[in-house]
Amino acid sequence: MAVNKQNHKSSSRLKLLLEKRHIWFAMLSIAAVLAVYPFVVMSSSSSAPEIVPPGGSHNGENVEQPIEFPHNTHVKDNGINCMYCHTYARRSKVAGIPPTSKCMGCHKVIATDKPRIQKLTEYWEQKSPPPWKKVHDVPDFVHFTHEKHLKRFVFDQDFPVENVKEVCAFCHGDVENMTVAHKVKPLNMGWCKTCHINNGGPGDCWACHK
């Protein structure tokens, strides 16, 4: 009963509002001006919608990995593209940890005197890939796909693929200056959603929760 009464009250209030037409008129015209304004400003500055990289920060834990993999040596010092190793990123929901055979492709001959490479070689010879620990994770009820994000931010933009690390950095931070990866962005729903709003990503619940 209590609920019914309240409903009744609010609906009569709504009626009252609707009757004051002049107020609605004023509000509508303000809204119209507000809606057109950013459009005018944007279309004067550039034709393509601007990409707004996500902000935010997160102080991730230091995750101990079976081998302290130096991203900096690979990316910064030797200029290897992220997608050379994380090769599935453009084709699948997961970026993929590189298969051990790919590591060995180079490290059969390169830096074989380093203890980390010797440890890698041990794994290879025992035919068991290193048990890497997952750093960037979303809950199981979230469907995140690398493929769609790379399409939106790299391939659809004609963004030079050799600079793809700048796009990866949106979510993974400055990996080229890290050894093992370190979580530096919150990767929670609000954070994702903000970026989706800023960059025109899908807003339906089922786009991610399916």
Place this chain on the structure above:
Amino acid sequence: MSGKIDRRNFLKIMGLGGAGTALGGCDLPSTVTLEEGKEEVVSYLMPEEYVIPGVGVWYASTCAQCAAGCGIHGRVREGRVLKLEGNPDSSMNHGKICMMGQSGVQAHYNPDRIKTPMLREGGNLVAVSWEKAVGAIQEKLSAANGDQVAWFTGTLSGHQAALVSNHLEALGSRKHYIHEPINASVWQAVNKDMLGEAMPRLRLDKAQMILSFGADFLGTWISPVHFSGEYAKFRKQKRRGLLVTIEPKMSLTGANSDLWIPAIPGTEGVIALGIAHQLVKNHSKDMSSLPASVQGLINKYDAATTAKIAGIDEKRIQRIAELLVERSPSLVLAGAPVEGQAKGYASVAAVMLLNQLLGNIGQTIESQGSFPFNQLKAKTGGTSDLFSFVETAKNKQLSVVFFYGTNPKFTAPKAMEMDSALNDVPFKVAISMFMDETSMAADVVLPAASYLEDWGTHVAAYQPQQTAISMQQPLMEKLYAETRGFGDIVLDLLKVAKKDVYSAFADYYAYLKNAHAALPAEYKEAGMTDGDAWSAALQKGLVNVATGSMSLPVKPVSFGDPAPADSGGKFAYHFVPSARLGMWDGRHANLPWIQEAPDQITKVVWDSWAEIHPLTAQKLGIKNGSIINVESEHGTAKVQAVLIKAIHPDVIAIPMGQGHEEYGRYAKGRGANPLKLLNPVKEETTGELAMYATRVNASPTSQKEVVVRLGASDTQAGRRFVVTVPVEQYQRTEGA
């Protein structure tokens, strides 16, 4: 908007009642974190060329959740099977599967899988190695008299059936007991006598009308997914097919009917003869070719006599006869309630007689044609083998029995004394994925691989328009290294029993591949190597088989009066151990998805319950949710009462499948097993167990609990979600 208090943030904070935390919608450091560095993410050592992590690959196989043999596709990702769907290439199920098929992954990943072989030592089953388990079996086999070795299985077909037959043959035994509580055995026996073919092809899609006497072809009858597809075609005809169902308790098929008539189990044969009487007397159908005894029966059951015995309005019987004549060709079917009587054969024969009188044979009932590979044909069974097994065991004529794919200790009525019969078998081997009741009583338990990890071929007893051998291949590596495929287990037995023939095959895979290569040339595309043809068969999931065309010669069958002899005694109500798609005979009680899926009619989940008509309940002082005792001559079940109008007032039904004493964490100790209450009545002609011939009484206890069901209200509370019309108006405007 980074932490600055502007007007909007100020309002938001106020909205939260002044709490200082902002919603995650802004770029503020969040308090929501996931564990970092806890989960492992392991890469491939060397990736296969076609594998992309995160992208699924679909492989074809065959469903083994019931005996219908639907083709399936399984999505495999990172070496794990994740989702099952129907195989669109299979003319059995055309890309569809039912809830039992969907929950196959829960059987496969079930935490209660048996992981190692077990051997009974000092009264207890203890984990042993395969060598020790197989050694114990071989020791008993070599000591046993060959004809005292038996197999006790569910429906088997394809090369698995061939291997089991060959094993028995090699030992000099003919004892293969086949048991399926949900079957069409009596119907098959009648067909065999009347048409010369036990399992004719049914053309639901060509029928103008289907009259089903309790044949739940959309739920539990023979090949439900296939029939559902054909039923859709039946309904989509230019003149929409008309479905009339006569049964004691509403089934899924009954719920889909245009007209549903509740009948006392056992009176269906009389109703069929009543309709036959109308066809002959009022619609000039010819009965001159029928035996005199049958003609006598047709003459006997005029509308008034039929109405009196069956408790159905005379006009209904006349109307159904009219409709059958008007809508030709039609199809008349008989299911479990008709079969499950002492006079089940006569009742089914009376129902099939209608097809004969109406000229449906050759129209909607066709021959399946001759299947060229006799050894691969399905070996189906019903319940008669329960009786013969118990008798043979008690006569101490069985020394070693292998159990696979069936659970007689659970499904046999208590009065049959299956427990003591099992005790009379000195050495029992159970090949099983789970510790069910029968496996718990075994002396050796061999852990079977799941059907998603195993090789096989299947030839379902009921074949659609395109007959096929359905291929079963592993969709992933075995979850548990110690489990073994059924084919491999039997092959290993044969390597000992018939060494000269079978020692050539390394494993069951090699045996199957060899058998496929031995198929006649027309089974391979021109220019294909054996290896290519094998890959093509696996890729498609089936090998189409050309069957020789055959006609159905109708032979007159004489049968006795199907009228039930009234012998209820002090038990007033007819008892129906009802079956439903999902729980089936209880084999799926250990799958949480199936437990949680509501019963199609009552919408109750998980537990056991008794379905009672509200009028009957009122008479007995039973309310919805009352805990009641349902008592038969042989036992009592304590269950919750669920009042439902979709049941005959003289019937009390308890769905079968629950009441497991073993069978894992999800099934054990849940509900009651109605099969235990049954009287061990034999069907007079076929020797099947008459499952619908038991009488019971029901009495309330002082307890009452909430009925857990989906959509618990029968009314729409005036909200008109579903627009309805009164029956009188519908009859006035739509006929029937």
